[in-house]
Amino acid sequence: MTRDEIKDLILEIIEDIDEDAEFDNLDADAPLRDQLDLDSMDFLDIVMELRKRYKLQIPEEEYPELATLTSCVNYLEPKLKDV
Amino acid sequence: MSDKSAHNRFVLTGVGLTAPGGANDPAEYRRRLLAGESGITSIDLRYMGKAPAGICSFPETKYRKKKENKRGTRAGCIGVYCAAEALSDAGIDFTQYDRSRTGVYIGLTEHGTVETENEVYNISRFEYNIDYWTHHHNPRTVLNNPAGEITMNQGITGPHYSIGAACAAGNAALIQGLQMLQLGEVDLALCGGISECVGSFGIFASFRAQGALAEHVDPTKASRPLDRDRNGIVISEGGCVFTLERLDSALARGAKIYGELAGYAINSDARDFVLPYGPRQSQCMRAALDRAGMQPSDITIINTHATGTRQGDVEECRAIREVFADCPRTYANNTKSHIGHAMGAAGVLELAGNLPSFTDNMVHPTINLDNLDPECALPGLVAGSPRKLEHVDALLNNSFGMVGINSVIIVKRFVAN
Numbered sequence: 001m002t003r004d005e006i007k008d009l010i011l012e013i014i015e016d017i018d019e020d021a022e023f024d025n026l027d028a029d030a031p032l033r034d035q036l037d038l039d040s041m042d043f044l045d046i047v048m049e050l051r052k053r054y055k056l057q058i059p060e061e062e063y064p065e066l067a068t069l070t071s072c073v074n075y076l077e078p079k080l081k082d083v
Numbered sequence: 084m085s086d087k088s089a090h091n092r093f094v095l096t097g098v099g100l101t102a103p104g105g106a107n108d109p110a111e112y113r114r115r116l117l118a119g120e121s122g123i124t125s126i127d128l129r130y131m132g133k134a135p136a137g138i139c140s141f142p143e144t145k146y147r148k149k150k151e152n153k154r155g156t157r158a159g160c161i162g163v164y165c166a167a168e169a170l171s172d173a174g175i176d177f178t179q180y181d182r183s184r185t186g187v188y189i190g191l192t193e194h195g196t197v198e199t200e201n202e203v204y205n206i207s208r209f210e211y212n213i214d215y216w217t218h219h220h221n222p223r224t225v226l227n228n229p230a231g232e233i234t235m236n237q238g239i240t241g242p243h244y245s246i247g248a249a250c251a252a253g254n255a256a257l258i259q260g261l262q263m264l265q266l267g268e269v270d271l272a273l274c275g276g277i278s279e280c281v282g283s284f285g286i287f288a289s290f291r292a293q294g295a296l297a298e299h300v301d302p303t304k305a306s307r308p309l310d311r312d313r314n315g316i317v318i319s320e321g322g323c324v325f326t327l328e329r330l331d332s333a334l335a336r337g338a339k340i341y342g343e344l345a346g347y348a349i350n351s352d353a354r355d356f357v358l359p360y361g362p363r364q365s366q367c368m369r370a371a372l373d374r375a376g377m378q379p380s381d382i383t384i385i386n387t388h389a390t391g392t393r394q395g396d397v398e399e400c401r402a403i404r405e406v407f408a409d410c411p412r413t414y415a416n417n418t419k420s421h422i423g424h425a426m427g428a429a430g431v432l433e434l435a436g437n438l439p440s441f442t443d444n445m446v447h448p449t450i451n452l453d454n455l456d457p458e459c460a461l462p463g464l465v466a467g468s469p470r471k472l473e474h475v476d477a478l479l480n481n482s483f484g485m486v487g488i489n490s491v492i493i494v495k496r497f498v499a500n
Contacts, residue, residue: 018150041154044218052215 001080006073013049017042028069050076054083089331093261094497095341096333097173097326098435099165099275103137103319103422108168113439115421116447117469121303122422123317128284129204135297135305136281137319137423147236156198156223157279159232161322162189166233166273173326175271177238179336186269187230187243188259189324190252190276192426192484194245195224197282229277233324241269249484250388251349252276253323253430254492258347260327270332275324278426282320290316293357295392306424307451308389308417309396309459309466316390317423323431334499341438342494345477346375352487361398361405364489368406368479371491379407381477382493384446385415386433388481389459390424399481400459407462414463414470417449430482434492440475441496 001009007028014021014036021036032038043066050056056079058066065075098109104122106112115122126136143152143160146167152160166187170176177185202220209215222228230243242263248255253276260272280286290296297315299305306317333340348370352360372379385403389396407413418433425432440446452466477495484490 017153018148020148020150037150041218048215048217052209057214 001083003073003077006076006080007069010046010069010072013046014038016049017045026069031067032069033067054080089334090329091265092330093264093327093344094330094333095325095344095438095494096328096338097169097171097175098323098341098438099168099170099172100321100323100432100435101139101141101161101164102321102432103139103425105140107141109172109435109439112436113443113447116418116436117445119448119450119468120421121306121450123302123306123319125302126281128287131284131287134287135299135302135317135423137317137321137425138281139320154219155232156228157282157320158191158194158229158277161279161320162229162233162277162324163236165275165277165322165324166237169273169324169326170237173338175326180271182238183240184270185239185241186260186263186272187233187239187241188246188256188263188272188274189230189233190246190248190254190256190427190430191226191229192249192252192278192280193247194226194228196285197279198223200283200285233273239273248349248488248490249486250424250426250429251482251484251488251490252427253432254347254480254482254490255349257325257327257344257431257492258349258490261344261347264327264329270329272327273324274327275322275431276428277322278320278428280318280320280426287318290318297391304451306391306420308387308391308420309400309449309456309464310452311454311456313391313393313396313456315392317419319423319425321422321425321428321432323428323435325431340497342441342478343497344492345495346371346377346493347491348374349488349490352489354487357485359395359398359483360487361402363487364399364481364483365402365405367489367491368402368481371479371493375493375495377477377493380410380413382407382410382413382479383472383475384437384440384478385413386437386478386480387415387417388483389417390419396456397458399483400461403461411462414446414465414472415461416446416465418447420450420452430480430490430492433482434478434480434494437478437480438494440478444472444475446470446472
């Protein structure tokens with residue numbers, strides 16, 4: 001997966017959680033939680049969806065890596081490079 | 084209920100509901116009941132296939148976002164809609180009442196079955212690896228879930244919990260609300276019942292295994308309590324929430340009053356897991372009448388609990404005949420013939436269906452009663468078409484459940500004195 005594809009994947013998962021989510025003015029380097037109506041349970045939904053789709057097991061101590069869109073892409077890029 | 088001061092009289096002032104077939108407010112529901120319409124359709128269940136069922140269709144995102152509905156439960160979604168509609172109907176916006184002095188009491192036949200079945204099905208697609216079990220499972224399945232979802236939606240900070248009383252739960256929640264008002268624990272009670280049972284193949288399968296699941300080529304004909312050809316229960320989802328207030332508070336704010344909760348009783352058969360017991364049901368009806376200070380002849384309409392099972396209907400009718408032996412001005416009907424058995428919501432949905440009789444003086448009919456079972460014959464049974472009366476003074480609402488629980492509510496026309 002390319003970085004753009006990973007970004008689209010994350011946004012698609014978030015949209016599935018909250019179809020009212022607005023991405024137009026999303027700052028990729030700012031925390032997603034500050035910009036979208038997401039809480040800790042929603043982040044667990046993102047983790048679960050990545051597990052279901054790609055069998056990715058993300059350890060709890062690495063959840064902070066999913067804080068921003070850019071950090072998500074950085075973190076997932078090596079894990080999804082063969083997808 | 085011996086202290087009859089306005090502070091110790093309790094009145095229903097708002098109704099919010101969703102009934103099978105798409106009736107989502109009291110007026111539309113009443114119209115359908117008087118027209119003799121069935122709200123039953125067919126459902127295609129996991130593992131089981133088709134069965135008749137009562138399914139609700141209501142504006143699910145009217146009071147909260149789709150995201151919250153996905154996180155919560157179907158019962159919570161129904162509850163949030165019904166509670167918001169009841170408050171709106173009652174004209175309560177929490178300028179009149181403190182949210183910390185408001186209680187939410189929701190009757191449930193069961194809760195968590197649907198969510199658990201769904202989750203087991205979900206992990207079956209991942210070789211039963213529990214890493215795929217959702218973190219939402221526990222907040223969805225805690226027994227207070229539907230009531231709690233209502234408090235989150237309304238910002239209500241008073242007590243909330245569920246009343247588990249099998250299919251007597253709707254009535255039991257009303258009783259709980261009344262008692263909490265009586266005790267001074269709250270000033271406003273949101274009480275009612277909810278069913279999300281149609282989401283569970285297991286509930287259908289269990290009734291089928293018991294020989295108590297209705298079947299009919301035409302689902303609208305499947306729910307036929309008291310009929311000779313009845314063959315079981317039609318399972319429905321649904322919800323109904325009432326606002327219950329002290330009379331003095333309701334009068335002070337100029338509330339519309341649907342009726343006064345005049346009497347109630349709950350008792351136990353102490354006999355059998357599933358089989359009903361008429362003598363205990365008649366005791367329960369008498370206890371409710373005693374508490375209300377009323378005679379059987381004071382009741383204008385009996386809403387029968389009858390679900391369409393062979394023995395249950397006969398037991399109840401025998402009990403009613405015994406209590407109402409000489410009451411020529413008492414009529415009876417069956418609301419499940421229209422909407423099926425809405426389980427935890429049954430008692431309150433059926434009460435809500437009959438409440439408008441205080442204003443329109445009509446008794447809605449029992450439908451699908453083509454061949455009355457002689458053992459279910461009741462004097463004053465209204466069937467086929469509605470009956471117009473001169474005056475409706477009091478309703479008696481029966482609601483019974485498994486493991487031997489009986490509940491009776493009596494609501495009378497509000498008369499100021």
